[in-house]
Amino acid sequence: MKLDRKEILKALETISVAGEGKNMVESGAVQNVMTFGDEVVVDLVLSTPALHIKKRAEVDVMKAIHDQIDEKAKVKVNIKIEASDKPEIKGKSIPGISNIIAVSSGKGGVGKSTVTANLAVTLTNMGFKVGVLDADIYGPSMPIMFDVESAKPISVEVEGRSKMKPITSYGVEILSIGFFTKPDQAVIWRGPMASKALNQMIFDADWGKLDFLLIDLPPGTGDIHLSIMQSLPITGAVVVSTPQAVALADAKKGVSMFMSESINVPVLGIVENMAYFTPEELPNNKYYIFGENGAKHLAQDLNVPFLGEVPIVQSIREAGDYGRPAAMQEGTPVADAFDKIVKNVVQEVVKRNTSLPPTEAIKITTMAGCSAVGKN
Numbered sequence: 001m002k003l004d005r006k007e008i009l010k011a012l013e014t015i016s017v018a019g020e021g022k023n024m025v026e027s028g029a030v031q032n033v034m035t036f037g038d039e040v041v042v043d044l045v046l047s048t049p050a051l052h053i054k055k056r057a058e059v060d061v062m063k064a065i066h067d068q069i070d071e072k073a074k075v076k077v078n079i080k081i082e083a084s085d086k087p088e089i090k091g092k093s094i095p096g097i098s099n100i101i102a103v104s105s106g107k108g109g110v111g112k113s114t115v116t117a118n119l120a121v122t123l124t125n126m127g128f129k130v131g132v133l134d135a136d137i138y139g140p141s142m143p144i145m146f147d148v149e150s151a152k153p154i155s156v157e158v159e160g161r162s163k164m165k166p167i168t169s170y171g172v173e174i175l176s177i178g179f180f181t182k183p184d185q186a187v188i189w190r191g192p193m194a195s196k197a198l199n200q201m202i203f204d205a206d207w208g209k210l211d212f213l214l215i216d217l218p219p220g221t222g223d224i225h226l227s228i229m230q231s232l233p234i235t236g237a238v239v240v241s242t243p244q245a246v247a248l249a250d251a252k253k254g255v256s257m258f259m260s261e262s263i264n265v266p267v268l269g270i271v272e273n274m275a276y277f278t279p280e281e282l283p284n285n286k287y288y289i290f291g292e293n294g295a296k297h298l299a300q301d302l303n304v305p306f307l308g309e310v311p312i313v314q315s316i317r318e319a320g321d322y323g324r325p326a327a328m329q330e331g332t333p334v335a336d337a338f339d340k341i342v343k344n345v346v347q348e349v350v351k352r353n354t355s356l357p358p359t360e361a362i363k364i365t366t367m368a369g370c371s372a373v374g375k376n
């Protein structure tokens with residue numbers, strides 16, 4: 001068997017490293033290809049040490065060579081990690097907060113806030129100390145979902161400075177812009193005002209010690225997202241989507257925003273909300289109203305973890321409106337669904353924290369992804 005180096009390079013042009021738009025050869029990830037009889041050695045250079053991306057790159061290279069060149073070729077892939085040298089500013093770390101998870105969705109109304117609230121109570125049930133920052137400036141829903149609509153955070157003295165005390169509900173520490181506005185008042189926050197308010201809720205608050213701070217982001221990929229990522233060392237992002245094509249297309253944009261070179265926040269995975277409907281009287285029937293496994297397939301395509309699915313259940317909507325997240329009802333299918341998702345999230349956080357250095361707040365260094373900043 002004689003292997004042709006040029007043919008191998010051509011095969012490698014058909015695959016890309018997860019999160020990068022260009023193919024492996026064009027992006028410079030393939031540093032060298034050597035052939036010795038039936039042996040091929042491919043040297044790759046990646047900018048992220050994330051284990052799943054390394055593994056995927058190795059498997060893809062082998063598959064491309066076996067499928068397109070020779071199935072008997074002995075392929076060896078050497079991977080070197082070179083951190084990209086893009087300039088970054090150090091985010092002000094928040095003393096006492098171990099992990100900050102941004103929960104986002106490309107599209108509005110897919111259940112991002114519902115998922116955030118239920119993740120928070122499930123993590124709390126598992127014994128973690130959890131905070132929720134409702135950064136959904138345009139439609140804050142945490143006060144309703146945690147039944148603390150009329151609460152007003154008080155100011156406390158911490159080391160000579162006065163700080164905002166989050167409201168505690170079901171053991172979860174909560175701050176929301178909704179606490180500072182009247183329920184029926186339209187909130188017209190321009191970018192800078194919103195960022196200032198958020199910064200205060202993050203840095204001028206007495207969060208205490210938290211294992212997880214979940215941030216409920218507004219839908220989309222706009223200026224609030226950029227300003228949060230500029231000021232906070234985010235551990236990772238969870239993207240919520242429903243299974244229909246229009247929601248998936250926007251979720252894809254959300255994932256690429258986090259993975260883009262200028263933002264580079266690890267995506268912990270995708271949650272599929274409203275995955276199917278099961279009527280109470282026919283518990284074994286599943287109706288895939290919005291399509292089947294859409295978000296699962298998207299996760300596979302984008303090579304990010306799939307964290308789990310949440311069915312459409314009337315009690316989820318009722319519990320949200322009533323102010324008692326549905327996952328608190330232990331032993332129900334909803335609680336079981338969130339249990340699975342939370343376990344996957346925690347597993348991904350652990351994986352991420354062992355394979356990557358702490359995320360630094362990002363200084364946006366290119367205009368890529370910043371198109372929304374100038375608007376308003």
Ligand SMILES: Nc1ncnc2c1ncn2[C@@H]1O[C@H](COP(=O)(O)OP(=O)(O)OP(=O)(O)O)[C@@H](O)[C@H]1O
Nearest residue numbers: 108109110111112113114274311312313316317320
């Ligand atoms: N799995 C579900 N089953 C039934 N109802 C759900 C489910 N998920 C969300 N809902 C309901 O759908 C509505 C929208 O959910 P939610 O407010 O969480 O969406 P969102 O994506 O945060 O919206 P926004 O774009 O305003 O931020 C709410 O009434 C909520 O109770």
